[in-house]
Amino acid sequence: SAVISQKPSRDICQRGTSLTIQCQVDSQVTMMFWYRQQPGQSLTLIATANQGSEATYESGFVIDKFPISRPNLTFSTLTVSNMSPEDSSIYLCSVGVAGTGQGYTFGSGTRLTVV
Amino acid sequence: DQQVKQNSPSLSVQEGRISILNCDYTNSMFDYFLWYKKYPAEGPTFLISISSIKDKNEDGRFTVFLNKSAKHLSLHIVPSQPGDSAVYFCAASEGRGSNYKLTFGKGTLLTVNP
Incomplete structure (x- = not known):
């Protein structure tokens, strides 16, 4: 299965600033997924990023707040913009197509704290 | 709504x-189910899955019903x-293919005592 390198692993940011999270995959993948896990909550899909097209956002998430880039088949970034303490979460990228029995592969996550 | x-x-x-x-689910359209294990400071790792056409899948010490x-x-x-000992997440999907996405539960922290 694919290996994902995600960075930064953690960060503490001031409110009103932005943070860009990077994910590098060791193989070419069609789709990359960005998730958020708020404290005590489940993993929630933010958006699906396809190379060469705009990301598809889930209900409750908008491009202005979470812009995503997907410049090639091995790399993607998620930016958390104009941060507030409510954005404090773990953010994870993921690749793979479930239904094949192999499941998804996740990055190690970015633990973001907004102060 | 969970x-x-x-x-x-x-x-x-x-x-x-x-x-x-x-794990319980409410969406009758879910047809594929997965379990993930997560250690602290790591991403979830795939453990085992089951299709809705089966009622059991076994892999070593792990069995999903x-x-x-x-x-x-x-x-x-x-x-x-x-x-x-880790957090175990149950996940489900409505389909397979490029529009596929997972819906996760909140997780259960399992502690196995020596």
């Missing part, structure tokens, strides 16, 4: 015993080992 529910936030078992983690009529699945770990 479509995938793991009602037990935590579970503690003795080493060598069976661990049973439960699916009861479609009850919209319930469970993960059995036998025998449990201290290294199994």
